[in-house]
Amino acid sequence: MSTQSQNVTSDDGVVKEASMLKQKAMIADNYEKLTSAPETGAKVAATYVPGNLNELIMCFDMLNNLPEINAIQNGMRKKSGAMITDAEKMGHSEDVCTYVKADIGNMAKGSIAPNGKPLPVPDLLLLSYTGCFTFMKWFELLRDQYGCRTTMLHVPYAADGNTTQNMRDYVVKQLKEDVIPALEEVSGVKFDIDRLREHLRHSAAAEDDVVWVLESGKNLPSPIDAYFGGVYYIGPIFTAFRGTEAAVDYYRLLRGEIEDRIAKELGPVTPDGEPVEEKYRLVVEGPPNWTSFRDFWKMFSDEGAVVVASTYTKVGGVYDYDGFRHDPNNPLESLADYCLGCYTNRNLPTRVDMIEKYMDDFQADGFLVNSIKSCNSFSAGQLMMMREIETRTGKPAAFIETDLVDPRYFSPANVKNRLESYFQMIEQKRRGGGPAKAA
Numbered sequence: 449m450s451t452q453s454q455n456v457t458s459d460d461g462v463v464k465e466a467s468m469l470k471q472k473a474m475i476a477d478n479y480e481k482l483t484s485a486p487e488t489g490a491k492v493a494a495t496y497v498p499g500n501l502n503e504l505i506m507c508f509d510m511l512n513n514l515p516e517i518n519a520i521q522n523g524m525r526k527k528s529g530a531m532i533t534d535a536e537k538m539g540h541s542e543d544v545c546t547y548v549k550a551d552i553g554n555m556a557k558g559s560i561a562p563n564g565k566p567l568p569v570p571d572l573l574l575l576s577y578t579g580c581f582t583f584m585k586w587f588e589l590l591r592d593q594y595g596c597r598t599t600m601l602h603v604p605y606a607a608d609g610n611t612t613q614n615m616r617d618y619v620v621k622q623l624k625e626d627v628i629p630a631l632e633e634v635s636g637v638k639f640d641i642d643r644l645r646e647h648l649r650h651s652a653a654a655e656d657d658v659v660w661v662l663e664s665g666k667n668l669p670s671p672i673d674a675y676f677g678g679v680y681y682i683g684p685i686f687t688a689f690r691g692t693e694a695a696v697d698y699y700r701l702l703r704g705e706i707e708d709r710i711a712k713e714l715g716p717v718t719p720d721g722e723p724v725e726e727k728y729r730l731v732v733e734g735p736p737n738w739t740s741f742r743d744f745w746k747m748f749s750d751e752g753a754v755v756v757a758s759t760y761t762k763v764g765g766v767y768d769y770d771g772f773r774h775d776p777n778n779p780l781e782s783l784a785d786y787c788l789g790c791y792t793n794r795n796l797p798t799r800v801d802m803i804e805k806y807m808d809d810f811q812a813d814g815f816l817v818n819s820i821k822s823c824n825s826f827s828a829g830q831l832m833m834m835r836e837i838e839t840r841t842g843k844p845a846a847f848i849e850t851d852l853v854d855p856r857y858f859s860p861a862n863v864k865n866r867l868e869s870y871f872q873m874i875e876q877k878r879r880g881g882g883p884a885k886a887a
């Protein structure tokens with residue numbers, strides 16, 4: 449790759465790499481397209497990140513609006529707290545996933561996008577159900593609110609860790625008989641399988657580079673942070689860009705920047721744009737906290753803790769573990785395989801095997817769980833996972849608790865204390881002194 453790293457100072461004075469700025473521009477452009485849909489006449493499908501059928505949606509000239517991404521954007525802009533309290537006043541319980549409450553609270557005030565303009569009412573709620581029950585309840589609420597057409601793709605849960613031909617056939621049948629006819633009807637565009645093949649070609653090219661990027665964490669030192677930096681890296685492919693040339697270009701640019709860092713033996717960039725001097729290599733399970741994202745990241749980078757692999761960067765598609773790629777020669781079947789293989793659709797023993805492999809392959813010093821108070825889908829079984837990883841690898845593990853976009857559940861002093869004692873435990877373990885006990 450010939451692309452060279454080029455750091456740029458953005459409007460907020462933070463040093464950002466060219467790929468981060470490119471990604472920001474791509475996402476802003478997508479919000480402009482979404483919010484101008486009433487004028488342009490573009491049709492909009494609302495769908496979730498895990499199991500999203502972006503390539504298929506684009507075959508019908510439709511735009512893709514992802515409610516979790518809207519909640520994350522509002523979380524990072526510190527607007528989600530008020531939205532969540534509004535939703536609670538409307539009767540939604542404290543335990544409900546805070547992405548849902550941020551979305552419902554935002555909807556009550558006109559569904560304002562990050563560009564300050566209202567998001568359009570979706571023309572289709574396209575629920576691709578991949579393992580989280582909340583997805584279903586969330587769209588029931590949206591259907592009540594919008595009264596728009598709803599289609600569900602039921603993806604069977606990989607309960608015993610395997611997917612079968614029957615499961616694949618079942619998903620393909622629904623794509624042919626339910627999902628594609630719904631998209632044709634709503635958009636007025638006839639399905640063209642060659643158009644889908646073309647998008648899938650772009651997906652596979654970008655997926656190769658995504659895997660290369662995520663696996664670069666195996667270098668010593670790691671040139672990437674696969675959690676805090678990782679959420680930027682997965683942004684385009686997990687959202688409205690999988691299957692586009694723009695995503696292929698983005699990952700080529702990113703790969704060039706990382707190659708440059710490897711050649712210079714630099715660690716990942718910190719929130720301040722400086723390279724981290726790697727002291728601890730971690731594997732992290734669970735989504736990050738978004739409302740204090742920068743402070744949370746600094747608690748790691750200030751201590752020289754680098755996340756070399758994370759499960760969260762697999763939530764919108766698992767491409768490294770068993771080598772899945774979208775396949776233009778088997779278009780509908782590969783969409784089915786993608787949905788079946790989503791991280792949230794995999795059982796706990798498979799997730800533990802994945803984490804154990806990351807611990808070994810990335811030469812990690814420890815395993816950290818960031819348990820999300822309101823995400824049952826991720827949090828269930830995390831203590832078992834932690835004990836299992838400790839037993840299998842002999843490496844120290846730790847458990848912290850935060851939330852997605854509810855600022856009330858991010859306690860900086862507690863998290864910092866826990867992390868600091870965990871890093872000390874890793875030090876002790878290295879010197880052969882301490883037992884691998886959870887913090």
Ligand code: SF4
Pocket residue numbers: 545546547548580581582583792822823824825826852
């Ligand atoms: S419960 Fe977790 S997996 Fe389910 S929608 Fe909320 S954040 Fe996503």
